[in-house]
Amino acid sequence: MRKVSKVSLGLATLAATALSLGLVGPATADPYPTSGDAVLGGSDTIQYTLDFVADGTPSGGAGFNVSKSNRMMSFDATGDANGRATYNADGTPLATTIVMRAGNGPVPRPNGSHGGAGALFNAQYFSGGTTAGVPMENIARMSGLPYCTLEDGGAAAAGFGGLHTYKFATENLTAATATVTNAPSTISIADLVKIYDGTYTTWNQIPGNSGGSTATIDPLIPQPGSGTRSTFEADLTAAGWGGTYGPAVRQVQENDYAALDGLPNAIAPFSNGRIGLNNSGFFGAAAKNKVVAVTGTGSYVHVRNLYLVVRQNDITSTTPYLPGSPSNFVQAIITNPNSAVRSPAYAANIAAAGQTPAFQDLGRANVAGTSCDGSK
Structure with missing residues (x-):
């Protein structure tokens, strides 16, 4: 995740960047989100895309997080910062845990699109181990659509109104x-x-x-x-x-x-x-x-389309994400015309990961290509 810093920045800039982003250093794959940050997890395919959007490109293009007190903080699908996994002798990946938000205990790292979707509604990813608590993850990165019964239905059963999907790029x-x-x-x-x-x-x-x-x-x-x-x-x-x-x-x-x-x-x-x-x-x-x-x-x-997925009821949240703006985190990062993934200012950040910006609100879309609420 932090390879942007390691590859493209000199040592002095690296130190300043690490401090400004709250990182210990470029070798770590994991950020340290606090209460106001928007936390992303899930897909390996688009983890660097969102890193570039948030923190800037290898060539020095600015990211969304510059000069912001509340940031996009994205956990990689694996823990080595290079899109790889550590394996047991039998070839199965070693289990890893992460602290997704300050003040919480460790939880399993969401690895892959559906791991990210599950973290939006499974109780262990909320403070106190109950979905009534504060969510650790705000946005799931997905390179495939959510499952209707297992994931959209799981989020609905947990009281979140289902899952809402936005296409933001293709590859x-x-x-x-x-x-x-x-x-x-x-x-x-x-x-x-x-x-x-x-x-x-x-x-x-x-x-x-x-x-x-x-x-x-x-x-x-x-x-x-x-x-x-x-x-x-x-x-x-x-x-x-x-x-x-x-x-x-x-x-x-x-x-x-x-x-x-x-x-x-x-x-x-x-x-x-x-x-x-x-x-x-x-x-x-x-x-x-x-x-x-x-x-x-x-x-x-x-x-294929590439997606950002949120809890349905977060769309209408009245909690501002950035000081001085009424927009919630869904609006500020995804849906506003000047959001992190829609603004022309960050189109080159998406392209730097080899993907093409393309926005569409898909509603409660699911892996079968239909809608879980019948709206599309």
């Missing part, structure tokens, strides 16, 4: 491989269905690639709760996938270049914005030019 989701790969240059969604259900186990089984590698394909899928995973699974299902993964499919942290690097037979759904950040040197030389998108004619590509 391409594609299949990706290591830079040195045995995969063909074109892999369609139909091919991916058969790779992920176990029908195709070697590269030369893909139609049009009979002369290709006979090496065994290593298909990877993001962790449960990932919006990338739910979007990819919806695309597989639409193309005929039966819902069961083949035995070779392995779970990894979404958008982790190291899950692909050096593995010529690995393939995974991957954010193109993240590939661009990797290759820009934002994460240092270790991540640069290690992952490439599969982009041959006819290859899988999903121009």
Whole structure:
């Protein structure tokens, strides 16, 4: 999260920035929100996008938090500040806890879109362990829509009127491989269905690639709760996938270049914005030019929406977010024409993460593409 400071600022500026943002230093992934700050959690895919919007771009563009007493404070999906996870010996991620707001105890880190959505209404993410308490998280970052029953329904049952979704940007989701790969240059969604259900186990089984590698394909899928995973699974299902993964499919942290690097037979759904950040040197030389998108004619590509999600009743809150303004945090950060994600002043911050600004109020939209309240 704090790589903006580490990469682009000199030591003197870094120290000043760290003090102004309430950070201990550039190596930490975690902010220290206080009572007036707006806290974001969830999606790995858009965590750097919101970091750039809040704190500025690697090239020195100003962020929303400049000169503000109440800030946007975004927790990364994983704890190492580089979009990666720490794993147990069996390949499962280590559990991590964070303090999401001063004065509260540690809670599980929301990892992925649906982890972020759950933190909007699950009691452990409120002071006192009850939804009557003060919320620790204000906004969920999501690269996939909320689930209607589980998430919108959960928020409604908790007394929040459901969840409200705003699209703020778009990007391409594609299949990706290591830079040195045995995969063909074109892999369609139909091919991916058969790779992920176990029908195709070697590269030369893909139609049009009979002369290709006979090496065994290593298909990877993001962790449960990932919006990338739910979007990819919806695309597989639409193309005929039966819902069961083949035995070779392995779970990894979404958008982790190291899950692909050096593995010529690995393939995974991957954010193109993240590939661009990797290759820009934002994460240092270790991540640069290690992952490439599969982009041959006819290859899988999903121009997906990226979302910010709030509790329905927070939209009408009368609590001002910034001193001297009547706007609440939803208005100041999301919906006002001069908000953090709509203002032309921060469009370049979104673009710096490889994503395209595009605002739309989707209401109580859900993963099925319909509305949980029947309004859309």
